[in-house]
Amino acid sequence: MAPSCGATRKSTSKTYPAVAPSWRIRTRVLSAAALQVEGLARHFGEREALSEVSLSLAEGQTLVVFGPNGAGKTTLLRVLATLLRPHAGSVRVLGSELPAQSWAVRGRVGLLAHEPMLYRELTARENLRFHARLHGVGEARVEELLEALAMSRRASEPLRMLSRGMVQRVAVARAVLHNPELLLLDEPRSNLDPAAVDLVEPLIGAGSSHTRVICSHDPSGGLAEADVVLGQRAGRAALMRAAAEVDPGEIQELYR
Amino acid sequence: MSELLEAQPRKTAPSALPRRATGLAPTVLALLRKELLVELRTLESVPGMSLFALSTFVVFHFALQRGSVEGDEAAGILWVTLLFAAILGVNRLFVADEDQGGFDAFLLAPVDRSALFVAKALALLAYLVVLELVAVPAFALLLLGPTLGPALPGLAATLALGDLGVAAIGTLVAALAVRTRARDLLGPLLALPLFVPIVIGGARAISPLLVQAHRTGPAARWLLTLGLYDLVFGLIAYAVFDFLLED
Numbered sequence: 450m451a452p453s454c455g456a457t458r459k460s461t462s463k464t465y466p467a468v469a470p471s472w473r474i475r476t477r478v479l480s481a482a483a484l485q486v487e488g489l490a491r492h493f494g495e496r497e498a499l500s501e502v503s504l505s506l507a508e509g510q511t512l513v514v515f516g517p518n519g520a521g522k523t524t525l526l527r528v529l530a531t532l533l534r535p536h537a538g539s540v541r542v543l544g545s546e547l548p549a550q551s552w553a554v555r556g557r558v559g560l561l562a563h564e565p566m567l568y569r570e571l572t573a574r575e576n577l578r579f580h581a582r583l584h585g586v587g588e589a590r591v592e593e594l595l596e597a598l599a600m601s602r603r604a605s606e607p608l609r610m611l612s613r614g615m616v617q618r619v620a621v622a623r624a625v626l627h628n629p630e631l632l633l634l635d636e637p638r639s640n641l642d643p644a645a646v647d648l649v650e651p652l653i654g655a656g657s658s659h660t661r662v663i664c665s666h667d668p669s670g671g672l673a674e675a676d677v678v679l680g681q682r683a684g685r686a687a688l689m690r691a692a693a694e695v696d697p698g699e700i701q702e703l704y705r
Numbered sequence: 706m707s708e709l710l711e712a713q714p715r716k717t718a719p720s721a722l723p724r725r726a727t728g729l730a731p732t733v734l735a736l737l738r739k740e741l742l743v744e745l746r747t748l749e750s751v752p753g754m755s756l757f758a759l760s761t762f763v764v765f766h767f768a769l770q771r772g773s774v775e776g777d778e779a780a781g782i783l784w785v786t787l788l789f790a791a792i793l794g795v796n797r798l799f800v801a802d803e804d805q806g807g808f809d810a811f812l813l814a815p816v817d818r819s820a821l822f823v824a825k826a827l828a829l830l831a832y833l834v835v836l837e838l839v840a841v842p843a844f845a846l847l848l849l850g851p852t853l854g855p856a857l858p859g860l861a862a863t864l865a866l867g868d869l870g871v872a873a874i875g876t877l878v879a880a881l882a883v884r885t886r887a888r889d890l891l892g893p894l895l896a897l898p899l900f901v902p903i904v905i906g907g908a909r910a911i912s913p914l915l916v917q918a919h920r921t922g923p924a925a926r927w928l929l930t931l932g933l934y935d936l937v938f939g940l941i942a943y944a945v946f947d948f949l950l951e952d
Contacts, residue, residue, distance in 0.1 A: 565805075566805070566806035570801075582731065582735035583811065
């Protein structure tokens, strides 16, 4: 059974049941949904990282995933990014079935993970130019992003010389370099000071117009930008609802 | 209920970015450039490989308790030393990508994954050439009895063929081993048996060159064997590399 989450946070007057029949999801939402996940399971050896996770998310919406460490948030992001294969269930990302059509999803997804996915010995500019070449993006875009993130002055220094916050800014630039349709963000504002948060906001924030999946440990901040909330606990979906219906206390409960 | 399931349209579409399809050659070039740049900055592979080869020749020099070697003995010592030194490079080949998340970033790019195999094999080939530029003269100085000059063209051709095989097999093995916990052990364990035909072919091919007053070139039969081995393993590695990158 797939939970329903096709509504925006703004539509507070409607009543949203926690679970919708899966046949409806298949027949009505499939073509327009950015994400359509049903009964997803993924394990590492004997350990179940994800089990029976179902969700759907429309284009332009933001799904915020809460849950304690080890709840399967990062694994979910990596499955959606095509980096991990689902072991059970069905996963459609941007209209393509995973893992069979993973090739059609790559290049349309931007992943900002815990690791910056950048080479420490290369400069910020070299790193971004390298990724720009892989994605067929012109170098003007690299300079544009360095400028937008106030990194132009330090762009010629090896990454190992930069602070964590600066590396995170470069990682944000890498994730949005190719202007992906779907952004998968794992605690995207970690290591960033308030000024840097303001800088990354137009690129990965609510105003960026991307469909977003965000892993967060900040109930108030996460709820503020969510259209849909998924609460994970021990690999299972403990909470799946439109954000307008979620009480911050329910999220706190996930961590107890 | 139905309105709940209706997907909402995008708030606004992301602005279109001019993008061009990335072909195999530009991708290989981008990856190779990055690879060489990282090696140039870290100096993690080539200096280690070269120092290992030099140390091994010194050890042989004292262990054999004689001034010089030639023929089969010289060919064997040279190839075995070069292959063990190559193992160091093979073990390091994907480490920066795995440790720093470069693997994942590459897998997210809409490019032919075989480009990574080609770029890594070319990088390893470049490391081997630099290694040999250091190791062969040192071998001639420390161990080789006959003068190296007349043997150089044949030796270079044989080493080039051997290097192609080592680069293809080494890249394949490195990709297999890097995602395991025992990668430092697994790499050599997998690579060495596959290198054996290269040692046999390479040593037999250059053995006639490393004797006093040699008048022949490298043994054609063994050169052909090396070439075929390179071709077979190059094709196998290219064909299966994509699957090694999959989860």
